[in-house]
Amino acid sequence: MNPLQSDSRLILYLDVKSPYAYLAKDEAKELERMFDINIDWRPLTLNIPSFLGSARVNEHREVVEENRTPRQWQAVRYAYYDVKRYARLRETLVYGPRKVWDTTNAHLGWLYARQQSRNCLMNYLDDVYERFWKRDFDPEDLSQVESALQNAGCETGDFSEYAATEGRDRLEALQGALPEAGIFGVPTFVVDGEVLFGREHLPRINWILSGRNGKSPDVAYELLELTA
Amino acid sequence: MILLALDFTSASSYLALGPSVAFSEEIEVDLLLQPFRVLQLPPPTKIRNESVAERHQRIRAEYRSADLERYAEVQGIRLEIAPYGIDPTLAHGALLVANEHGVGIEFARRVFTSFWEGRLDIESSTEIRKVLEGLDVEFNPSMDLLHAQLDEVRSTLEEQEIYSVPTFLVEGERFIGRQHFPMIRSMLSVERRSPPT
Incomplete structure (x- = not known):
């Protein structure tokens, strides 16, 4: 899978454990509706400790383990403060995770669903995102991933084998190719070969998909009226 | 009022200025610029192993640089210098003086443009003085006083948990980056619509 190429005009990289990606998911679905396109939804498994350190909190929200600089803590705290105020506008629940999760297994389910059908994939993504951010889904637990696939209406006959072999190889190959394609975070959009990191670029993406008429708009977190 | 914390050596602060001025005029809310120094480090280069x-960090920095160029082009502004190792203290202190005279925004506009086009040495008191004189403001700084004033501004901003630029502070709420204008607009218009209590 070439990180910058697809049959779709727009590629979107997300990670289940990123709240910014969660917000971008529904806005991107709105783009699909507006422009009558199918986005190529792809997983990017963030290595958060490599750029934001790591921490674990207990059920009382007390930090019980950490490896973060004060600057990293500021960035993480602001990120959740920011995400939650936008999530509130959509009546979307975002509970702060209690640890930095490894979403590799959830992303194996993603690739498995992706090769079946668009409906299967979208149902899977909607389900795991919503439940993960309500702390009702463990993305590291393959049995929960398989259940989520079933809930999404996907066939799961050979999922375990796929996750251990072909799926893992495909996911690792994709993750390995992303950095040198200039893709390092989520949400990242690739439209007509242009890489855009963050949902603040949605006005520009809209402008590109509309035919680049007039001047490109500036960045903005547009307050979209999302359709159900 | 909208407070905008910025740093003259930050390209993203420069990119925020024009849209912020336009936004504040559009919603008819005053804009106050406050200096907040954030160390600008050169982007990492590829190393062995x-x-x-x-x-x-390298790829993020490469992307960030390209992104700044993308929107600088949209705004028709030029980013022609590498701001690493440049001390903005003097220009930041001068911004406080400009604010006192009601010309902070015009001062910032002139400094940002000249500095990023490589025409202004912001470490030179002579050159900063000239910019202020162009706005009919005298500038004979005592560096001790200037540092004290900047420290006070910084402490106040840090109490509001500001740590990055450009950061907007609106009704006690922080917004990092100019992408938040739609929410700020919505927030302020809701407040305006609310009946007095």
Whole structure:
């Protein structure tokens, strides 16, 4: 899978454990509706400790383990403060995770669903995102991933084998190719070969998909009226 | 009022200025510029045996640079200098003086444009003085006083948990980056619509 190429005009990289990606998911679905396109939804498994350190909190929200600089803590705290105020506008629940999760297994389910059908994939993504951010889904637990696939209406006959072999190889190959394609975070959009990191670029993406008429708009977190 | 914390050596602060002025005029809310120094580090270069963290930081920095160029082009502004190792203290102090005279925004506009086009040495008191004189403001700084004033501004901003630029402070709420204008607009218009209590 070439990180910058697809049959779709727009590629979107997300990670289940990123709240910014969660917000971008529904806005991107709105783009699909507006422009009558199918986005190529792809997983990017963030290595958060490599750029934001790591921490674990207990059920009382007390930090019980950490490896973060004060600057990293500021960035993480602001990120959740920011995400939650936008999530509130959509009546979307975002509970702060209690640890930095490894979403590799959830992303194996993603690739498995992706090769079946668009409906299967979208149902899977909607389900795991919503439940993960309500702390009702463990993305590291393959049995929960398989259940989520079933809930999404996907066939799961050979999922375990796929996750251990072909799926893992495909996911690792994709993750390995992303950095040198200039893709390092989520949400990242690739439209007509242009890489855009963050949902603040949605006005520009809209402008590109509309035919680049007039001047490109500036960045903005547009307050979209999302359709159900 | 909208408070905008910025740093003259930050390209993203420069990119925020024009849209912020336009936005404040559009919604008829005053804009106050406050200096907040954030160390500008040169982007990392590719090294042998790069760790995952180092690679991530390099690629993020490369992207960020390209992104700044993308929107600078949209705004028709030029980013022609590498701002690393440049001390903005003098220009930041001068911004406080400009604010006192009601010309902070015009001062910032002139400094940003000249500095990023490589025509202004912001470490030179002579050159900063000239910019202020062009706005009919005298500038004979005592560096001790200037540092004290900047320290006070910084402490006040840090109490509001500001740590990055450009950051907007609106009704006690922080917004990092100019992408938040739609929410700020919505927030302020809701407040305006609310009946007095």
